[in-house]
Amino acid sequence: MEGAGCFLSMRPINIQSHRHEWFGNGSRIIITTRDKHLLTAHQVNLIYNVRELDDHEAFDLFSAIAFPGERQLSDDYKKLANTVVHYARGLPLALLW
Structure with missing residues (x-):
């Protein structure tokens, strides 16, 4: 794909300010x-x-x-992981970010 480029933003952007x-x-x-x-608005x-x-x-993902490399998490880490999982509401990207 000659001439192809890539723009990646992991941060929120203002769509209004970016032009097609x-x-x-x-x-x-x-x-x-x-x-x-x-x-739908865009x-x-x-x-x-x-x-x-x-x-x-x-x-498991988080x-x-x-x-x-941790095979067995401590109780504190399990509690922390469960808090994050609950906050992310099952969205994979939220768990990775």
């Missing part, structure tokens, strides 16, 4: 949000709903990222 002409013809723009009204025509993880899947 910044991107070339055929560009793919990936937006992550919980607010579907934001997408005429997003393809929406993929990410499946939420159940509590066990979310706990633990693997936050505590790499």
